[in-house]
Amino acid sequence: MPAWRLRDFHEDDLDQAVLVWDQSRPPGEQLPVFPVSEVMAAARSGQPAVVAVAGEELVALAVAQAHGERAWVLLIALSARWRRRGIGSALLAELERRLREQGVRRICALLPEGGTGTQALLNSGYGGREGLVYFEKVSHGGAAEAGLLAELGGREQPPGLWEALAGMEREKEVVERRIVLPLAEQELADRYGVAPPKAVILFGPPGTGKTSFAKAVASRLDWPFVELFPSRLAADGEAGLAASLRDVFADLAELDAVVLFIDEVEEIAAVRSGLAVDPGHGVTNELLKLIPGFREHGDRLLVCATNSVRSLDPAFLRPGRFDYVIPIGPPDPVARAAIWARYAGRAAAGVDLDRLVAASGLFTPADIEFAARKGAQAAFEREVLHRQGRPAGTEDYLSAIADTRPTLTPQAITEFEEDIARFTRL
Incomplete structure (x- = not known):
């Protein structure tokens, strides 16, 4: 086999790097903690990234990411036929040199148990910590x-x-x-x-x-x-x-x-x-x-x-x-009562919800929200003028209902019921 050497990761190494990463994982090995897209984004953004090449062939790579005095080794990948030649340890040594120059004092790695790169880490003096559990919560969208x-x-x-x-x-x-x-x-x-x-x-x-x-x-x-x-x-x-x-x-x-x-x-x-x-x-x-x-x-x-x-x-x-x-x-009486209670807020305890429900028979949730806001505004304006400490009450909301044109009409309800029978598919 030709001799290997280390050099910087180059932009045009991307395809070969992904191939080596894929080939370096034995069948059945757990997915790595850091996905390949995240690793390559770090390498392309100037984070420490080193590759080993033999002739024109890329045979191994290692990528790290620094965060203040701590850094994470994101990836160690070696082509299967180039293992046990000291390449992994050499890659780590070069990463460590670059990270120390950036002021990093603590270098960490997270690998699947027995994953590729484990032996290189042990050979380079890294210590494993037992009894740790890795927790992860994934949110959509980077x-x-x-x-x-x-x-x-x-x-x-x-x-x-x-x-x-x-x-x-x-x-x-x-x-x-x-x-x-x-x-x-x-x-x-x-x-x-x-x-x-x-x-x-x-x-x-x-x-x-x-x-x-x-x-x-x-x-x-x-x-x-x-x-x-x-x-x-x-x-x-x-x-x-x-x-x-x-x-x-x-x-x-x-x-x-x-x-x-x-x-x-x-x-x-x-x-x-x-x-x-x-x-x-x-x-x-x-x-x-x-x-x-x-x-x-x-x-x-x-x-x-x-x-x-x-x-x-x-x-x-x-x-x-x-x-x-x-x-x-449209909301039925039980739903209207719940909607009124929500929008009346703290005033709901002193309000006759049954009367509000009965008076708002053709109201949609949006209509109830509007009427509740209107009733609260009337009570607020009254308080500004008279300072009586009286919150919005049943009569305030009933007045607001009377001044609100409902979205629904009896004809609209009839047509909706016809549509339910004709179009509903559950």
């Missing part, structure tokens, strides 16, 4: 993914949104069983032959909480949330909108996980007329073609919401594209 998420207008949802959905217990139970649990317990679902959903439709009157449900699902799953606004995609007509849809879905494919939410989806998936000049024909076709590709990826969920499910194209609604079509209706 810096690059965060940048892409920001470009898409997406964000991580705060925890607790699911619990904050006051009332709406019927809807929460359905969404929990059909959507959340199969995605949160994917290994268990697979064992029982349950395919986690990839796309669902939420339908119901305006203001019933469809957007809140989508965000709460993202919060429960700890997945990023991206909302796509059809009206903002493009100003170039049908062709521009279709192209923008393709671009957005291509970007989404780069994310590890995502909940994609499209509100008022009827804007881009309405019933097609069948005429060649139909202005929405191409956009609807494009979305229909994009959904199967979206479904092929791992941790992702498409949630489409509509106030008018009957206006959606039948091809858009069919099984195979959407796993479930779920109604999100």
